Amino acid sequence: MRRPSVFVGKDPEKEFRYGSRNWLLHARYVRGEHSMCLDLADDLQKNADNTHRYAHYVKGLVYADAGRHQEALERFHSCIRLQPSDPEPLKQVAKSLSCQGRYQLSLEAYLEADKLTKHPDSDIYCALAECASNLGQIERGVEWARAAVQAGGGERAGALLARLLLASGDTIGASEAYDQAITMHACGADTLAAAGALRLRAGAPREAFQLLGAALAQQPSQHAAALALAAMMLQHRDLDAALARLKAALSAHPTCVAAHSNLGLALMAKKKYVAALTCLQRAVWSAPLSARAAHNLGLALLLCRRPASAFCRLATAAALQPRQPYTVLLIGIALERLGDARADAAYARAAALAPGDALVRLNRAGRLARSGHAGKAVEEARAVAEILQREKPDAQLSSSLATLLALLRDAGVQLSDLPDHLPCANTPDDLPEDDMTADEV
Incomplete structure (x- = not known):
């Protein structure tokens, strides 16, 4: 002072x-x-x-x-x-x-x-950037943040510039700003965690792992870094290590919705259903207006063969986020298990929201085949085959499509318009790594 x-x-x-x-x-x-x-x-x-x-x-x-x-x-x-x-x-x-x-x-x-002031004051420039950001003037805030960096604002100015660039949609510029701040200054755990999460979203898991590890080494209770590392571990199916990170994140931030949700999904993967449902329910209690939390709980209830309860949660998620195709798809599955005729409309709505998604279209093809509409099921299967040919091969989707086609052939359906061979899929060990943010599973 x-x-x-x-x-x-x-x-x-x-x-x-x-x-x-x-x-x-x-x-x-x-x-x-x-x-x-x-x-x-x-x-x-x-x-x-x-x-x-x-x-x-x-x-x-x-x-x-x-x-x-x-x-x-x-x-x-x-x-x-x-x-x-x-x-x-x-x-x-x-x-x-x-x-x-x-x-x-x-x-x-x-x-x-x-x-x-007689000399450039980085504190004033940082404060001006924050005020401009709060007023919705992101571009002007970026200019003040750059002035703060040039005035020697240190870590605060560099991290602020990166956040504002990220808010303006300049991911590359934000990454460069974090690199400069980390190179020029001894940054704290919050800056390292934010830089690591950005690297993770950009598809650089090795660099992200180093930055997140450095953040946790400096501050073990940094929950954002723990969440991001847990997401990486869940991606590589290292459930035990992911559980340890998620528990550490919850000890530092007991009301973190993403930590409760991811912990519940990790426990679900380990087939600990009661504990998983408890964690997912806590996530919904912590954030009643979170569509993602309601979606995850609905998915877990559906896996536990409780379609009525799942439908209630998924309907809540769809009301909060109406254009999420996977939520609508799960609603269709829940209605089908309940024997409700509205399942066809839910499947059709999901396909309309994501016409280029092979998973959604394949599920609709299966529903049409089960309900006796073999001709429409063949059309959907043809669309799925075209999508898989355009996109990167997916072993699980290709196998599911092959199973559906085999069942249709056994039922006497003509499949002459479909390709003889499905897209060649990689084995699970050769599949490329998908991006995963800190609060997604």
């Missing part, structure tokens, strides 16, 4: 007598002795006829720390009246306005403080 100079009066003896106690005022503030600090500030103000600028300043800091931002603003304005050329009280005014959600006024105050 920068301590502004104190001007008590023209009498040097009086100025020394009252100004020399600033060190005690500062020491009590930084030690957290706020009550004693306020008493001392009031005493200094009485002796200085309410013109002790540093006492006003420290009282404003104490009020701001306590969340009493309006009273803090009054103290900082008193400092500004006593010495208008000092930018520090003006910066604190802008900070208090930002805490109150008054971002436009905060932006203007920071601009005034920038005019008063």
Whole structure:
């Protein structure tokens, strides 16, 4: 904290007598002795006829720390009246306005403080970037963040620039900003975890693993890094290690919806159904308006052969996110298991939402075949074969399509229009790795 100079009066003896106690005022503030600090500030103000600028300043800091931002603003304005050329009280005014959600006024105050500073101030530029971001001016925020980096803002400026570039859709620029920040500065666990998650989404698992591991080595309770590492381990079917990471994430953040959801799916893969349903239910309780949490719980209930309960959860997920094809597909499966005729409409809706998804179209083909519509099932199977020929081969989908075609042949259906050979699929060991974000399974 920068301590502004104190001007008590023209009498040097009086100025020394009252100004020399600033060190005690500062020491009590930084030690957290706020009550004693306020008493001392009031005493200094009485002796200085309410013109002790540093006492006003420290009282404003104490009020701001306590969340009493309006009273803090009054103290900082008193400092500004006593010495208008000092930018520090003006910066604190802008900070208090930002805490109150008054971002436009905060932006203007920071601009005034920038005019008063004799040298580029990275703190002001970072604050301007954050205010512009909160006002929806992402491009302007990126410009201020770049100015903060050039002014020597360190890790804070670099991480802020990366976040704003990522918000503007510039993934490559955000990755380069994180690289520069990590190379030039000793970054903390939060920055390393954010850079690792970005690497994971960009399809660089090796670099992501190194960054996330460094974040956890520095701060074992960093739940974002633990979630991302758990996602990587689930992708490679290392369930035990993923469970350990997810439990660590929950110990640091007990209400984390993604951790509860992923933990439930990992337990489901280990066939611990009761524990899995408990975790997924906690995720729904923690975030009742999360479509993903409701979707995952509905999937688990469907796997546990509870289609009625699954339908209720999946309907909630579809209401929150109507254009998610896999949720609609699961609704169709649940309705089919319940013997409800509306299953055909759900399958058709899922296929309409994702006409190029082989999994959705294959499930609809199976439903048409089971309901006696062999001709339409053949058309869907032909569409699935064309999709698999265009995209990368998938061993499981190719095998399922072959099984469906064999059943249709056994039923006497003519399959002359379909290709004789399905797309050659890789073995599971040769399949390329899919991207997986920190809160997806």
